[in-house]
Amino acid sequence: MSAKRAGRPVFDASAVLALLQGEPGEEKLREAQPQAVVSAVNVAEVLAKLVDHGIPPRQALAAFGALHLETLPFDSAAAENSAAYVAKGTSLGDRCFLAAAHLHGLGWTSDRNLGSLPGVPPLRFFR
Numbered sequence: 001m002s003a004k005r006a007g008r009p010v011f012d013a014s015a016v017l018a019l020l021q022g023e024p025g026e027e028k029l030r031e032a033q034p035q036a037v038v039s040a041v042n043v044a045e046v047l048a049k050l051v052d053h054g055i056p057p058r059q060a061l062a063a064f065g066a067l068h069l070e071t072l073p074f075d076s077a078a079a080e081n082s083a084a085y086v087a088k089g090t091s092l093g094d095r096c097f098l099a100a101a102h103l104h105g106l107g108w109t110s111d112r113n114l115g116s117l118p119g120v121p122p123l124r125f126f127r
Contacts, residue, residue: 008105009036012097013045025126041096
């Protein structure tokens with residue numbers, strides 16, 4: 001782990017959507033936002049959700065870009081780490097988020113079920 005990224009907040013898709021949509025818990029996320037990162041897989045989830053709600057792809061990408069969150073590549077190290085979180089009911093997006101949190105810092109999510117998985121990195125729940 002590089003010193004630059006050690007201990008950085010890692011947002012999952014629910015955290016990014018909460019910021020974009022002004023959802024409950026947003027104020028907690030705003031405090032962590034300046035140093036936060038997000039996995040490219042979770043960015044894809046966010047963009048898909050926005051497009052599914054009728055936002056054109058370019059506007060969805062612009063809305064995400066306005067948050068100024070660093071996007072972490074989903075590389076072979078992330079893929080390898082994501083396999084550690086395979087469990088019934090755990091989505092690919094959740095596994096990629098947990099792998100990013102494992103590699104880069106503290107995970108931020110609204111999904112309290114993730115906290116019950118064995119060996120997960122430290123998590124904070126924003127609502």
